[in-house]
Amino acid sequence: PINSWGYGKENGPSVWHKDFPVAQGNRQSPIEIIPKQASYDPSLQAILLNYDHCSSINISNNGHSVVVDFDDSDDRSVIQGGPLDNPYRLKQFHFHWGGKGCHGSEHTVAGRSYASELHLVHWNAVKYQTFGEAAAAPDGLTVLAIFLETGDEHRWLHRITDTLYMVKFKGSATDFKSFNPKCLLPSTLQYWTYLGSLTTPPLHESVIWIVLKEPITVSERQLGKFRMLLATGEEEDQRMHMENNYRTPQPLKDREVRSSN
Numbered sequence: 386p387i388n389s390w391g392y393g394k395e396n397g398p399s400v401w402h403k404d405f406p407v408a409q410g411n412r413q414s415p416i417e418i419i420p421k422q423a424s425y426d427p428s429l430q431a432i433l434l435n436y437d438h439c440s441s442i443n444i445s446n447n448g449h450s451v452v453v454d455f456d457d458s459d460d461r462s463v464i465q466g467g468p469l470d471n472p473y474r475l476k477q478f479h480f481h482w483g484g485k486g487c488h489g490s491e492h493t494v495a496g497r498s499y500a501s502e503l504h505l506v507h508w509n510a511v512k513y514q515t516f517g518e519a520a521a522a523p524d525g526l527t528v529l530a531i532f533l534e535t536g537d538e539h540r541w542l543h544r545i546t547d548t549l550y551m552v553k554f555k556g557s558a559t560d561f562k563s564f565n566p567k568c569l570l571p572s573t574l575q576y577w578t579y580l581g582s583l584t585t586p587p588l589h590e591s592v593i594w595i596v597l598k599e600p601i602t603v604s605e606r607q608l609g610k611f612r613m614l615l616a617t618g619e620e621e622d623q624r625m626h627m628e629n630n631y632r633t634p635q636p637l638k639d640r641e642v643r644s645s646n
């Protein structure tokens with residue numbers, strides 16, 4: 386059935402196209418970013434993040450990732466500028482990560498992958514009435530992607546990793562208030578931007594991607610806590626750890642990647 390997709394041998398990215406033919410479309414994500422082939426666009430503005438009044442609601446395990454949801458009933462937390470024509474509302478953020486070692490990011494940079502990738506998901510509430518409607522529209526979503534590499538401990542990530550034990554099982558959720566994702570940004574907001582898609586089914590081609598060039602650093606210990614999450618529910622007897630929940634790069638086809646300063 387359609388809702389049985391995953392990252393395993395039988396239900397992983399290589400067979401998603403059977404239920405979701407757009408998987409073989411013309412603007413699929415992620416992609417390999419080749420900096421030398423990206424075109425510097427001086428007209429691209431700086432990214433503006435107004436997250437100061439953001440209100441996180443809860444953190445949950447949906448079996449594919451761990452997600453922090455935000456109150457998006459007004460324009461209290463938005464991303465604007467960059468390649469965007471109008472502000473996009475922060476809806477949620479989630480992560481993709483690997484098993485042991487360095488793989489785990491979805492986008493790669495000149496063949497190099499990172500240990501993990503954070504996706505901050507925003508939707509175009511100026512043009513669309515609901516997130517669901519925006520998620521199916523060509524300019525409906527903007528995802529800010531941040532690479533995570535392993536090294537020193539991240540001073541604020543513990544607020545998330547300390548909560549993961551409470552959402553160990555698929556389908557679990559818990560309150561997660563007053564978390565401002567600004568604390569997860571790198572020191573510069575230089576970026577690449579291109580038109581792409583969701584990276585899991587339904588794989589809608591509705592994302593304006595903004596991929597930050599500078600990664601943030603987290604410790605192996607912090608990353609290890611993500612791998613303790615389970616892709617299976619409390620009632621299931623076959624436990625599966627949630628790891629390697631990333632799609633590999635897709636054909637660029639007739640797209641260009643633009644670079645900010």
Ligand SMILES: COc1ccc(C[C@@]2(O)NC(=S)NC2=O)c(OC)c1
Nearest residue numbers: 504506520528582583584585586587
């Ligand atoms: C119906 O709307 C959806 C569905 C799934 C996701 C999650 C994801 O597939 N998309 C990206 S990006 N990473 C992912 O894992 C979504 O996020 C924008 C929006």
Ligand SMILES: [Zn+2]
Nearest residue numbers: 479481504584
């Ligand atoms: Zn994602």
